[in-house]
Amino acid sequence: MVRYISSLLPKAFRSGIPETFNSSDRDLCLVCDVNLEESAFYIRTKICPDCRFHYSMTARERIDFLADQGSFKEINRSLVSLDPLSFSSRTSYRDRLFSDQKRTGLTEAVVTGTCTIDGISCMLAILDFGFLGGTMGCVVGEKVSLAFERAAKMKIPVISVVTSGGSRIQEGVLSLMQMAKTSVASNHLNEKGIPYISILANPATGQAYASFANLADIILAEPGAIVGYNPISNITNNEESFGENTHTAESHLDHGLVDAVAERTELKGIVSVLLDLLQKEFKIYSSSANRHVSRTYEASGAWHSVQLARHTSRPTSMDLMARMMDNFVELHGDRMYGDDPSIVCGLGQIGGQTVIVIGQERGHRGNLDIDRREGRTMPEGFRKAQRAISIAQKFELPVISFIDTPGANLSAEAENRGLGNSIASTMALLSGISVPTLSAVIGEGGSAGALALGATDRVIMLENAIYSAVSPEEAAEIIYQDEDKVEEVAESLKLTALDCEELGIVDQVIPEPDG
Structure with a gap:
């Protein structure tokens, strides 16, 4: 298990953060004291084979880990900082720049360039924590922006890896302005429909995190990484305010701020699948043709349909996704508050065509691993669905939604988080x-x-599904104050698939197999 490193920060600051988390010339693991000197796995991945602690990688090591061998071609290497403010301190800024340039072999804290990942051309922008803590000064902002602009012109995806400790203090407000510059460049990618994936490594904080890193279509993070806008110096100075579960990649996943936490060894595979899914090979258009299929089943009673629709053995959205889709990559979080497990959405392929799929997931009774609230969706679930819909619009991908819910979550907590607005805006x-x-x-x-x-172009409905403004039990209580009238009310509500087809609410009813 990866140990959260926020508890190690005081030690890190006493020793010097880049040196403490740096992987070079380390004999024993910082966390578990296992011998790393003879571990081939550690030498290759910079991950402790015992506790799985992820040490920092240099930008060059990261490129070798992500890019196809020999495919990387660096751009804008000649851009260097010139101490624009003539910053005065105990050690001159120019001296620190020269020292880090000599030690790392880099000209600045970011390396940018083109490469291929499993044969797909893309642009890399890799921050190096070993160079002035990976902070974003004028040159870093310029190189990131130029890389994004070139990717937009070349129409190739962008992958950024962020390892940054805070602000480039020596460049003052000029450093701050790079947040806006890189955000504008990120917007340009979005306008051109260019895929952008960011990877948050340890640490991912400060100005880089709160600008271009957070504007990616999909955000991945390495386990145990310190993540957040708050610079790590502030976290250390206010140690009592932060527990081991705060400012971590895992905490951000729980709060809907990243899509996945994945080990470094898995990242290239995930990125490769995402790049393949987002390739624009062909486009599907809507059709106005009415392909009516004759019904091949007999209608059952309304209450019987209610019981079948709610049956605990009935396939759920995730069951259908698993059977229908290839290369499914799940998206997590609304980027605002949380990740509602009653909504499952992501990208995958059906018959070779990439689609966005959104499913309301009630789960199977007895499975206590995840509380899906019986499919009752919270506002953050609807907002997560909106993220998926926006990705579909950007990349011109069809959207498929699976509906299976007794209704939205009606708790006071949900109301306070904007339930009505989230339903309407979705x-x-x-x-x-x-x-x-x-x-x-x-x-x-x-x-x-x-x-x-x-609210889609086409609506289909399984033979034994139901669709209603209110449950039969609620209607019986409201109208008759008698729950024994539930079967009678169910008939009156016209909630069966046949009823909905006759009312023009659904376009087609799909027969179900016996069982």
Whole structure:
């Protein structure tokens, strides 16, 4: 298990952070004291084979780890800092720059250039924590921006790796302005529909984190990495305010701020799959043709359909995704508050075509690993779905949504986090995008929680699914104050697949196998 390194910060500051977390010439693991000197795995990956602690990699090592062998071609290497403010301190800024240039072999804290990853051309922008803590000064901001602009012109994806400890104090407000410069360059990528993936390594803080690193389409992080806007010097000076579970990649995943935490050895594979999924090989257009398929089943009673739709053995969204999709990569989080497990979404392929899929997941009873709240969606779940929809719009990918929920989560907590707004804005976004959209009611379609993901070009419904503004139990209580009337009310609600087809709410009913 990876030990969180926030508890090691006081030791790190006494020893010098770059030196403490640097992997070069280390005999014993900083965390578990295992001998690293003879470990081939550590030498290759800079990961402790025992506790899995991820040590810092240099930019050159990181490039060798990500890029296809011999494919990297550096750009803008000649750009160097010139002490724009003539900063005065105990050690001159020029001397520190020269010292780090000599020690690292780099001209600045970022290395940029083109390469291929599993044969796919892309642009790399790799920060090196060993050079002035990976901080972003004028030259770093310029090199990152130039790399992004060149990628936009070449129409190739961008991969950034961020290891940065805070601000380039010696360049003052000029350093601060690089946040805006790199953000504008990131916007240019977005406008051109260029894929952008960022990787947060240890540490990923300060100005780089709060600008271009956070504007990526997909954000990955290494285990145990310190992540957050707060510079690590502030975290150390306020040690009592931060527990071991704060300012970590894992904490950010729990709070919906990154898409995945993955070991360094897995990153190239994940990035490669994502790049392949986001390649624009061909485009699918919506069709206005009405392909009516004759019904081959007999309608069952409404209450019977309710019971079947809620059956604990009924396949869930994740069951269907596992059977239908190849190369599925799940996205996590709303980038604002949290990651709602009642919504599962991501990218994958169906018959070779990349699609965005969004599923309401109620889970299987008895599986206590993840609390999915029986599929009752929180505001952060709807906002996560909006992220997926926006990615579909940017990359012109079809959207498929699986509807299976008794309704939105109606807790006071959900209301306070913007439940109504999240439902409305999800419907508006999904109904307004220009890519083909399809929703499938696979179980229980409950009220606005279901409709939020059902405002699509085409709506299909499984034979034994239901779709209703209110549950039969609630309706019986409201109308008759008698729950024994539930079967009668179920018939009146016209909630079966056949009812919905006759009312024009769904385009097609899909027969289900016996069982």
